[in-house]
Amino acid sequence: MRPAGSQDVRQPVLRDPEAATEQPMAGRRVKIDLVDRLAPRIPEPTAQALVAGVCAILAVLARGAVDTVFPGAGPFALTLPFVLFATLFGRWGAGVGVMCFTALYAWYFVLPIRQSFAFNDPTDGPRVFVNVFSGFLVVALAEYFRRVVRRALMERNAIAEERRLLLLELDHRVKNNFAMVNAMLRIEMRKASEAAIPALKAIHSRVDSIARAHEALYREEGRIGEVPMRPYLTTLCASLQSAYLQGQHRLTADIADVSLPRDNAVEIGLLVNELCINAAKHAFPDRSDGKIHVSLAATEETLTVSVADDGIGIPDQPAREGSQGHGLIHALAQKAGGALERVPVETGTKFELVISRA
Incomplete structure (x- = not known):
């Protein structure tokens, strides 16, 4: 008996060369x-x-x-x-x-x-x-x-057709697993204490980021193993907007049309996720409006990922960066192949990660 909801994968039939003109x-x-x-x-x-x-x-x-x-x-x-x-x-x-x-x-x-x-x-x-x-x-x-x-x-x-069908089946099953994990986290958030909700919400956001990378991984045929970054990060930013920013707060994205290997894409997605959540929590403490901007720029030599906000800035850097996610952010940046730096700006805060494409 096959699991409920799984797709039927059939062995492709090899037809006679003169009976079929194309596949x-x-x-x-x-x-x-x-x-x-x-x-x-x-x-x-x-x-x-x-x-x-x-x-x-x-x-x-x-x-x-x-x-x-x-x-x-x-x-x-x-x-x-x-x-x-x-x-x-x-x-x-x-x-x-x-x-x-x-x-x-x-x-x-x-x-x-x-x-x-x-x-x-x-x-x-x-x-x-x-x-x-x-x-x-x-x-x-x-x-x-x-x-x-x-x-x-x-x-x-x-x-190739058999491989495509198997990948579709794998994609279907993995998406079901991600959906199950997210559903369990939402159930736990409804039952958890006020002190535990932020941590569960952060975990939910990280799982969602990985799930969206997986979804983008199979979105374009012929690009197996690579994630198109524009739809991936744009969708991720829209999800973060609805989950963490209320009122007049806005999260915008300007993403280059490039594709990256799956692991690099997931690391960049998690990094953007953490930086956006950090900005949403700390950049606008007394304001009903504000803007967070995510960008990914690409040249032949480098990729530049930046997350900027027009909030209060970081007057006391150790206090702002001493948050629980600070170590995770820098670990993700190193794993992606670069070093995260804070770029001086007139208003707000801007973090930038430069990755060599060589």
Whole structure:
């Protein structure tokens, strides 16, 4: 019996190469030949005939260009490249069509006697046979190679699809676990004493920050293992606004459109969480309005995270930074790969963390 609420994960079925023209992989559709690209607008036989016609015309033009410089040289030399191209990109039907047309063209217009199927030399007959046989052999080998490549692509796509489904299942289960932890914390907050509520609320906020990083981790396909920071921190700031800031207090965010590895994103998210909570608690003791601003700026060399407020500032730094979360804040900054510094500003307080991207 499967757990309630879990998603059904099915093994992807690998279909026959000619029965399926495409499969999703990482948000894209993979099409490996021109017949696929023309379907379903053009039926498969028509598409193969179209590819064969284009390749045959190109072969005739190439033959004419060569004949202007070296008349009659290598009558069948330019046949094989176009046969190969037609087979690889238009399947075996297109290759056979190009082979037949170009062989007849070279026989009739290039070989002596021109504009005739008669042979001028006794060796012309065997030469035509050998060249035509070689052309059909190229068609067979190219079609075999095309099918092998197509099968390999479909197997890779099937594995990618299975991985995507498993990640969705994992995402669903982990989100349920985070929701359960948050629900338990809310229950405990309703039963706890006034002295214990701030600590439980802080824990709830930290769990919520990690949960939002996890949610952002799977938000964009093709970016497995990385968290897009703009939606993550913007959503986190909105949650902090509703939980800690009342009245005219505002929390704004200006976040660069970058993605970071999961662990770095979680550390930055927790750091922003702690700094915003600290500012909400201490920056506006006697004011009904105030502003906290979170920013993440990115260059090729560095990431700069800053949290600033327009509150009372820190007249007595040890008293303000001696809070219970001070050690956690600096530990998170070090783990993220930088050192947290207080930047002098005219009004309020600003903390800044610079992380090297090298």
